Amino acid sequence: MKVLPEKTVERLSEYRRALIKCLDSGQTHIYSHQLAKLLNLTAVQVRRDLMFIGYSSLQRKGYDIKALVDLIVSILDAKEGLNIAVVGMGNLGTAITSYFTGKRSRLNIVAVFDIDQKTIGKAFNGIACYNISELKKMVQEKNIKIAILTVPPNVATQTANDLKEAGIAGILNFTTVPLHIGEQIYVEDYDMVTSIEKVAYFVKNK
Amino acid sequence: MKVLPEKTVERLSEYRRALIKCLDSGQTHIYSHQLAKLLNLTAVQVRRDLMFIGYSSLQRKGYDIKALVDLIVSILDAKEGLNIAVVGMGNLGTAITSYFTGKRSRLNIVAVFDIDQKTIGKAFNGIACYNISELKKMVQEKNIKIAILTVPPNVATQTANDLKEAGIAGILNFTTVPLHIGEQIYVEDYDMVTSIEKVAYFVKNK
DNA sequence: AATATAGTGTTATATAAATAACAATTTGTT
């Protein structure tokens, strides 16, 4: 299968969680318009996304939820799972770590990093915090592929370079600093200042 | 001026912050390609965005940074500022609150809410935490227009309804729960599970 | 058995966003 559109990937992630909820409540089949309603989408959108991933329903009985979830799993998740590190254990890093751990998933936070001696050595939801100077060593040792970057802005660029150096393949960047880091590393930025300013603008103008 | 494209609004927020940094370092003018480079964009993209907001440079001298910032301010910010509440003071709510306060801006967090008696009454970065049952009263009293929603998933829907009832105009939704809340309220969703799964997918497939 | 209904899968169209193309303008250079 060729690479999916970004937006479809995003929705697949959402479909999966919605579908798992349905499964948990005993539902076995679902129509496109039902799934659409759960996520505030249209039925066409759902069907089109499922077309992209080549899933077919039993005509007129809706989609087999279990089978669909399995398919999404096979598309989104790496077979052996992917190891993740959180870099920068301030409030946000801590929040994210506690948010992710416990959720059964093939994405595992296996290490967290900080620069502060008071934080290093502590455990966050059972995950050890290492000195950021050990980044390269630990990334290799624990086969970490993705970093969630939650350091203060003034060290963001340097840390991103360290991550590149360490051989990371993807970064979820929560700092407000744009990273100039080349094409080899997949970077997804999330800027909450922008988000809130956007809400403010559209509240004002809609 | 008519309503701007979403993506342009997002970039305006980023332009502003980058430009303020330039100002702080004493720079007075900037070329489109310089600004583009700061944010990993192209010069054309920058010029097109500035076209949308009707800004003109002094030909061949680049943009007057101060004037441009003022223009962006006039577009993005409400004249009197907009008051914000954070609802749900777990790790994430706390992180966001400390992240936003102190930043001089016309977006002010003026109240935070929680349901836990141990949290209610505490101050977060100097902002009082109220019982969520006082939502409506406080929203009116403090003229709160926007809510940042960081409650646990099981109470997300109910809380969103309470916010609607209280007269909120916009929500930045950090819960993973889709809100079915009608058109009157502008909702911006951010789902970090989706974000990280997206990074994982593209790391695997690019 | 013929017809209607509800739902799907896919192609076609519309909208949004990014990129490219280029004329216009100012400054510098000969």
Next chain:
DNA sequence: AACAAATTGTTATTTATATAACACTATATT
């Protein structure tokens, strides 16, 4: 003064995404 270089503002094109249109199929209904 003529020309080249750099940069802008805008229109045109391309690409990405969402929406609409519709033929197809299984089931239900008469």
